[in-house]
Amino acid sequence: MDRKTSRPLLLVPLVASLAFMASGEARADWTGKGEAGLVLANGNTDSKTGNVKLDLATTLERWKHAFGGSAIYAATDGETTGQRWEVHEQSDYNFDGRSFWFGAGRYEDDRFSGFDYQATASTGVGRRFIENDRTKFTGTAGVGYKFFATRDTYDETGPVPVLLAQGESDNEVVFRGTLDLDHALTPSTKLLDKFLVESGADNTFVQNDIGVQVQMTDVLALAVAYSVRYNTDPPLGFGKTDTLTTLNLVYEIK
Numbered sequence: 001m002d003r004k005t006s007r008p009l010l011l012v013p014l015v016a017s018l019a020f021m022a023s024g025e026a027r028a029d030w031t032g033k034g035e036a037g038l039v040l041a042n043g044n045t046d047s048k049t050g051n052v053k054l055d056l057a058t059t060l061e062r063w064k065h066a067f068g069g070s071a072i073y074a075a076t077d078g079e080t081t082g083q084r085w086e087v088h089e090q091s092d093y094n095f096d097g098r099s100f101w102f103g104a105g106r107y108e109d110d111r112f113s114g115f116d117y118q119a120t121a122s123t124g125v126g127r128r129f130i131e132n133d134r135t136k137f138t139g140t141a142g143v144g145y146k147f148f149a150t151r152d153t154y155d156e157t158g159p160v161p162v163l164l165a166q167g168e169s170d171n172e173v174v175f176r177g178t179l180d181l182d183h184a185l186t187p188s189t190k191l192l193d194k195f196l197v198e199s200g201a202d203n204t205f206v207q208n209d210i211g212v213q214v215q216m217t218d219v220l221a222l223a224v225a226y227s228v229r230y231n232t233d234p235p236l237g238f239g240k241t242d243t244l245t246t247l248n249l250v251y252e253i254k
Contacts, residue, residue: 030253032056032068035223037248049074049082051246056253064092064100072244084110092126100126102140104176113242114235116149116167118205120198122176136182146200147171150235167235174200188215192225204232213250221250 035053055068067089074082086108092100107119124142131137149169179195193210211225227244234240 030056030058033250033252035248035250037246046078047074047076051244051248053248062094064094066090066092080111082112084108084113098128098131100128102126102142104142104144113231114151114153114238116151118146118148120144120146120174120176122174122198124176134184136180138178138180140176140178142176144174144176144198145171146174146198153235153237170202172200172202174198185212189213192223202233206230211246219252219254221252223248223250 032055033053034055036051038050039048041047049072051070051072053068053070055066057064057066059065067087069085069087071085072082074080086106088104088106090102090104092102094100101123102125103121103123105119105121107117109117122142122144124140126138126140129137129139147169148171150167152163152167175198177197179193181191181193183191185191190213191210192213193208196205196207198205207227207229209225209227211223213221213223215221223246225246225248227246229242229244231240
């Protein structure tokens with residue numbers, strides 16, 4: 001599949017889901033939250049780092065639709081050192097109060113990961129293991145298809161960059177699993193943890209986001225989070241692990 005034409009095709013399922021959720025038939029009350037954080041430093045080194053997140057969800061009878069996205073940007077002395085954006089969507093059909101079927105899509109573009117893009121469409125089953133006023137713990141397991149493309153890799157140690165590996169497009173069947181924990185430590189403080197694994201024959205991608213959110217008002221909160229992303233077989237010349245620590249202001253949509 002040609003890299004220039006494959007990327008728009010991969011976005012079709014997500015665009016279709018958004019169109020459905022925006023239609024009159026799908027109008028419903030939305031809940032969720034938006035987050036943003038910004039760090040600016042000037043002096044011997046000029047740097048700026050920012051990140052934004054948005055998560056929305058709505059329930060229509062037996063269906064639950066959730067959509068989210070995030071973006072990160074970092075620069076030092078005018079040179080971009082980090083740039084990533086990601087969108088995801090998941091629709092659940094509830095069999096009963098605990099079990100459900102899901103269909104999900106995820107797309108990310110990370111300029112500094114070695115991957116030009118990674119996109120996954122998956123389906124499977126989920127279970128709400130714990131769901132009460134204090135703790136919510138949910139897991140899913142399923143299979144999917146992953147599309148990805150790698151970037152050209154160069155050796156830039158010499159006077160002239162030397163091409164080490166040419167970027168290429170590929171796809172593979174993956175196992176997808178998630179764990180999602182929301183636990184109230186106190187009436188105003190809660191622990192949040194989201195775990196994702198996409199495992200295929202060529203690469204296993206793992207991401208875990210853990211954080212603490214402290215409520216300041218009915219709709220405003222402060223959140224500190226630590227994210228770890230790991231690829232077992234990244235493109236040549238790139239590391240396996242990326243970490244990110246954020247301190248964000250959170251606005252809750254109720």
